[in-house]
Amino acid sequence: MTVQQFRLPDVGEGLTEAEIVTWRVAPGDPVRLNDVLVDIETAKAVVELPSPYAGVVDRLLAAEGQTVDVGSPIIAIRTAGDGPAAPAADEPAAPPPAEDEPTAEEPAVERTAVLVGYGVAAQARTRRPRRATPSVRPAEPVRGPHTSRPPVLTKPPLRKLAKDLGVELTEVRGSGPDGRITRQDLLDHTTGPAPVTDHRRDERLPVRGVRKATAAAMVASAFTAPHVTEFLTVDMTGTVEFVDRLKQDAAFQGVKVSPLLVASLAVLDAVRRYPDVNARWDEDNQEIVRFADVNLGIAAATPRGLLVPNVKAAQHLPVRDLAVALNELAATAREGRTRPADLSGGTITITNIGVFGVDAGTPILNPGEAAILCLGALRRMPWVVDEQVVPRWTVQLSLSFDHRLVDGELGSRVLAHVGRFLEDPLWGLALR
Amino acid sequence: MTTVDLADPPVTNPFTGTTGLPRTSEGWTQLVTPDGRLHPEVDADRDALGRLTRDLYRGMRLARRLDDEAFALQRQGELGLWLQCRGQEAAQVGSVAAVRADDYVFPSYREHAAALWRGIGPADLLRQWRGVAHSGWDPEPYSFHIYTLVLAAQLLHATGYALGVQRDGSDTVVVTYFGDGAASEGDASEAMNIAAVNAAPMVFFCQNNQWAISTPTASQTRTPIHRRGAGFGLRSEWVDGNDVLAVYAVTSAVTEHARSGNGPAIVEATTYRMGGHSTSDDPTRYRTDDELKAWRARDPLARVEALMRAEGWSDEAFLGEIQAEADELADRTRRECLALEAPDLADAFATVLADVPQLLREERDAFVAYRASFLD
Numbered sequence: 001m002t003v004q005q006f007r008l009p010d011v012g013e014g015l016t017e018a019e020i021v022t023w024r025v026a027p028g029d030p031v032r033l034n035d036v037l038v039d040i041e042t043a044k045a046v047v048e049l050p051s052p053y054a055g056v057v058d059r060l061l062a063a064e065g066q067t068v069d070v071g072s073p074i075i076a077i078r079t080a081g082d083g084p085a086a087p088a089a090d091e092p093a094a095p096p097p098a099e100d101e102p103t104a105e106e107p108a109v110e111r112t113a114v115l116v117g118y119g120v121a122a123q124a125r126t127r128r129p130r131r132a133t134p135s136v137r138p139a140e141p142v143r144g145p146h147t148s149r150p151p152v153l154t155k156p157p158l159r160k161l162a163k164d165l166g167v168e169l170t171e172v173r174g175s176g177p178d179g180r181i182t183r184q185d186l187l188d189h190t191t192g193p194a195p196v197t198d199h200r201r202d203e204r205l206p207v208r209g210v211r212k213a214t215a216a217a218m219v220a221s222a223f224t225a226p227h228v229t230e231f232l233t234v235d236m237t238g239t240v241e242f243v244d245r246l247k248q249d250a251a252f253q254g255v256k257v258s259p260l261l262v263a264s265l266a267v268l269d270a271v272r273r274y275p276d277v278n279a280r281w282d283e284d285n286q287e288i289v290r291f292a293d294v295n296l297g298i299a300a301a302t303p304r305g306l307l308v309p310n311v312k313a314a315q316h317l318p319v320r321d322l323a324v325a326l327n328e329l330a331a332t333a334r335e336g337r338t339r340p341a342d343l344s345g346g347t348i349t350i351t352n353i354g355v356f357g358v359d360a361g362t363p364i365l366n367p368g369e370a371a372i373l374c375l376g377a378l379r380r381m382p383w384v385v386d387e388q389v390v391p392r393w394t395v396q397l398s399l400s401f402d403h404r405l406v407d408g409e410l411g412s413r414v415l416a417h418v419g420r421f422l423e424d425p426l427w428g429l430a431l432r
Numbered sequence: 433m434t435t436v437d438l439a440d441p442p443v444t445n446p447f448t449g450t451t452g453l454p455r456t457s458e459g460w461t462q463l464v465t466p467d468g469r470l471h472p473e474v475d476a477d478r479d480a481l482g483r484l485t486r487d488l489y490r491g492m493r494l495a496r497r498l499d500d501e502a503f504a505l506q507r508q509g510e511l512g513l514w515l516q517c518r519g520q521e522a523a524q525v526g527s528v529a530a531v532r533a534d535d536y537v538f539p540s541y542r543e544h545a546a547a548l549w550r551g552i553g554p555a556d557l558l559r560q561w562r563g564v565a566h567s568g569w570d571p572e573p574y575s576f577h578i579y580t581l582v583l584a585a586q587l588l589h590a591t592g593y594a595l596g597v598q599r600d601g602s603d604t605v606v607v608t609y610f611g612d613g614a615a616s617e618g619d620a621s622e623a624m625n626i627a628a629v630n631a632a633p634m635v636f637f638c639q640n641n642q643w644a645i646s647t648p649t650a651s652q653t654r655t656p657i658h659r660r661g662a663g664f665g666l667r668s669e670w671v672d673g674n675d676v677l678a679v680y681a682v683t684s685a686v687t688e689h690a691r692s693g694n695g696p697a698i699v700e701a702t703t704y705r706m707g708g709h710s711t712s713d714d715p716t717r718y719r720t721d722d723e724l725k726a727w728r729a730r731d732p733l734a735r736v737e738a739l740m741r742a743e744g745w746s747d748e749a750f751l752g753e754i755q756a757e758a759d760e761l762a763d764r765t766r767r768e769c770l771a772l773e774a775p776d777l778a779d780a781f782a783t784v785l786a787d788v789p790q791l792l793r794e795e796r797d798a799f800v801a802y803r804a805s806f807l808d
Contacts, residue, residue: 009509012712033766034504045714052508337717 001080004053005061005073006037011047018042019067019208020074022159026151029057037075055079065168067208154181164303165190166205210305221367225281225402229362230411234419235383236393242425246319255323259395259422260298260352263375264322266421267350268294268315269428270414277414278347279370281404288405297346297366298326300333308366309338310346319429354378360396370406373418374398395422445530446480447681450669460702461682462672466730468738481677482745488529488676489736489746490754492521495545496733497758501765502544502558506711510769511561517544519674519706522732523639524609525549526679527701531607531635531687534575536597538590538608541579542639542705546609550576554761555768562772575604584610584617587636591623594632594696605690607635613644615657621664624698628665631695635686636666638698639673641705646718658700666698673701674732704730778803 008018021039025031034050041047058076062068152169154162158181162169165186172189174181207215239262246257271278271294280289297310309332311317311325332338349366354377363374376396383392399415406414421428447453454471456462463474474481499517506514517524524545528537539546544557556569560579567578580586590608597604614620615638627634638657642649661668667689671682679701686697704727708715740746781796782788788796 007509009507010512011507011509013513034501044712045716047507047714049507050504052510 001078003058004055004077004079006049006052006075006077007073008040008062008068008070009049010070011040011049012042012044015042015044015070017067017069020062020064021046021163023060023064023151024048025057025060025075027057027059031055031057031077051077053077053079065206067206152181153178154186158183158186162186210307214306217367218364221365224283224367225365226404227362227365227400228403228406228408228411229398229400230408230415231360232397232399232415232419233394234397234422235385236378236395236422238424238426239422240378240393246323251320252323255320256327257323259378260350260375261319261323261326262422262425263350263352263373263418264296264298264311264314264326265319265425266418266428267296267348267373268322269421269432270417271348272315272432273417274410274414276410277371277401277406279405280347280368281370281402291347293347295345295347297349297369298329299349299351299366300330302333302338303336307333307338307343308346308349309333309342310349312345348372350375354395360398362398363400365400365402369402371399371401371411371414373415374400397422444480444484445680445684446476446484447684450682450685453678453681456672458670458702460670460672461678462675463677463681464675464735464739466674466735468735468742470739470743478743482740482743484680485677485736485740485743485745486750488522488525488680489733489740490757491525491529491549492545492676492733492736493754494758494761495521495525495548497762498548498554498557498765499544501762502554502561502769503707503711505558505766505769506561511558511711512563513561513710513712515542515710516705516707517542519704519727519732520639520641521545522676522735523637523673523679523701523703526676527607527609527635527637527683527699530680530683531605535605535607535687536575536577536590536593538577538586538593538606539579540583540586540609540611540614541581542611543579543609547574547576550574552576553768554765555772558765558769559772562769564772564774584614584619584623586610587614587623588619590634591627591632594627594634595630598630598632603633603691605633605635605687607637607687609637609639611638611644612640612642612649612652612657613647615640615660616644616652621660624660624664624666624696627696631693633690633693634696635683635690636661636696636698637683638700639703640700641673641703643705643709643715643719645709645713646715656700658698661698666696667694669697669699671699671701673703674730674735676732676736703732706731 010016011018018040019042021041023038024036025038031037031051031054033052033054036048037051038049039046040049055077058078060075062072062074068074152172153174153176154169159169161183162172167186167190169181172181172185175185176182236259239259242262243257243259246252246261275290276288278291278294280291282289293313294315295310295312296314297308299306299308309329311322311329314322314325317325329338329342332342346366346369348369349363349372351361351363351372352375353361354375357377359376359379361374361376363372365372374397376398378393378395380391381394382389383394384390385392397415397419399411399418401411401414450461452473452475453461454463454473462471464470496518502511502514503516505511520542524543528543528546528549531537533550537543537546537550547557552569552574558568559565560568569576569578571577577586577589580589587608587610590606594606597606608623610620624636626632627636640649640657644652656670658668658670667686669682669686671678673679679699682699686699689695689697706724706727737746778796778800781792781799784792
């Protein structure tokens with residue numbers, strides 16, 4: 001009897017990690033060669049991993065929801081002797097530590113005293129140092145060899161839904177046959193009263209995917225680009241009327257028209273007049289890169305998290321095409337189907353926090369861009385027109401810019417131009 | 433070690449030409465319906481047809497088993513990449529079986545079923561995808577060129593080879609495989625044009641599997657690919673690529689057409705790639721379950737199984753024998769794959785030039801010395 005470990009393979013040409021989605025086997029289960037063991041999700045796809053060994057599942061070495069590095073053992077299988085299917089046997093290793101600590105196999109790097117510099121690391125010649133084992137949520141211990149907790153039974157779409165809702169399926173009570181979790185069970189679980197147990201305990205959520213990428217991008221942006229934010233309150237009545245007119249126009253039937261479209265036109269027009277704001281600071285080459293195209297990014301809250309897909313070469317689009325492009329961008333993002341190409345290459349961004357009912361913020365730049373415009377909520381407010389106080393539609397704009405390449409004068413002119421355009425879109429379009 | 437020996441004994445052709453062969457409403461030549469019924473118009477000796485069908489079925493079945501095992505090996509980290517031929521077995525086996533064993537084949541990169549038929553074994557088929565060699569086999573003994581990953585480049589290689597064959601005065605025919613995506617490459621048009629102008633003895637065999645990675649055929653071409661043949665002056669045929677007998681009949685006819693000095697032909701076999709483009713692809717992102725279901729109902733192996741059952745051409749013993757053979761091939765595939773070792777980098781210096789010059793020898797020696805300087 002030999003215990004074989006199956007290490008997470010790179011199933012997609014250059015992947016470094018994958019998330020364990022669903023175990024299809026539990027300790028004690030017999031498995032045949034090529035039986036499906038687990039569903040994993042890589043950056044490219046959800047794929048099934050078939051067993052390279054025939055035998056009995058000894059231990060699962062990674063928990064569902066855990067992100068595992070390629071090359072890390074994920075399951076141990078007891079096989080009868082050295083079958084032909086068995087590559088070089090590995091010693092059975094301890095299950096991964098539950099805390100994010102270096103393991104015993106990974107000693108702290110020792111340094112040797114030398115005359116100059118910081119010393120030579122003892123491990124310097126190790127070409128492929130093992131990465132730190134990813135953390136496991138304490139609430140989700142790896143199953144031991146003798147605990148026979150049955151696997152969670154539910155359908156793949158509900159597993160996806162649970163993931164989107166951030167629900168741990170092991171905590172949902174299943175009312176279906178064999179304890180299967182139904183859609184209703186899942187919804188009841190999410191809307192029902194908070195579980196009485198543990199609600200005072202801090203929760204530790206693994207950081208991965210879009211959350212991880214967002215965090216890295218925001219830190220990089222906030223601590224490299226010196227941000228300045230300016231504010232302007234504008235009378236949006238002209239924009240509101242303009243939007244209404246477009247909505248009634250036959251050419252715009254079936255196209256969603258909103259103030260965001262007018263704001264996009266305003267930003268595009270501002271870039272046309274002040275192209276230096278559609279630019280990037282190139283630290284490595286000590287150059288300012290002025291972009292040829294305006295790839296207009298729109299920050300979107302999606303089921304996957306914050307994404308900023310962009311409309312490529314938006315400055316060339318007729319108004320109707322821009323409206324269609326913005327709608328498609330939003331619809332695709334909401335469905336979680338935004339393609340990587342839509343996320344890269346942005347040059348300037350609009351974020352619309354007004355939809356959440358707030359007035360203004362100090363947005364952080366999308367890395368590699370010089371400006372981001374933030375739209376507040378559209379409000380009915382008293383406004384002075386011809387020395388009379390009258391109710392008007394108003395909005396607060398905030399514009400953050402990278403002070404390395406955009407000075408207060410340029411930033412102010414851009415913001416003022418956007419405001420002027422929104423106050424009188426026909427004026428803005430007439431000057432195009 | 434047993435060889436697969438698929439082409440032995442050679443199959444005999446029960447068909448004569450393509451005139452009179454039944455066609456579907458789409459215009460594809462089809463002898464067997466998707467549910468496994470032989471069209472009543474098929475006029476061929478039933479015994480010969482039965483023998484042929486069993487041979488072709490064996491080839492398809494073994495190919496699918498090898499393909500499945502290789503796919504599993506990739507998912508287990510034993511292969512870097514694999515491109516599944518699942519769904520295209522009839523197009524490949526039907527066509528390769530229809531040409532002479534010395535007719536020279538230039539494949540693309542997914543023709544595992546055709547390669548297996550020609551006797552290329554699992555180790556040779558897998559080594560390139562395990563990343564231990566740049567290509568899998570010596571083409572000469574098999575008259576089967578190595579895989580070409582550059583889209584449509586093999587069409588030009590094949591055309592050049594066919595022009596050479598023509599000048600040698602040989603009666604060999606050159607067959608080249610390509611897909612609907614490759615058909616959009618300029619190389620494809622150039623190859624067909626030059627082949628037609630020179631009446632080269634060639635068959636351009638297009639497996640239109642509906643998807644070029646994520647690009648559907650509708651985004652590649654307005655007219656069916658085989659119709660381009662008319663523009664270049666090639667004989668053109670359109671065949672149900674999931675009907676192995678139809679593919680066999682059509683390919684036999686066009687190969688003899690080319691062999692007789694009548695110039696090249698193009699065959700478009702309408703088929704479907706049941707798997708992803710490769711193991712790195714996620715086809716669920718671009719195609720629907722309904723589409724997959726519709727094509728699953730047209731599975732080329734299930735069609736032949738139903739046909740053999742209806743015609744009394746198969747029994748338990750025959751199916752059991754093939755099952756056992758397929759299992760053995762799967763075992764062998766795994767065994768040979770795991771035994772494939774990475775090459776010694778020092779050997780690479782010996783394969784750059786036929787005669788290793790002094791400079792290259794010095795570089796090799798320097799590399800070996802450098803490598804020996806490490807502790808581990």
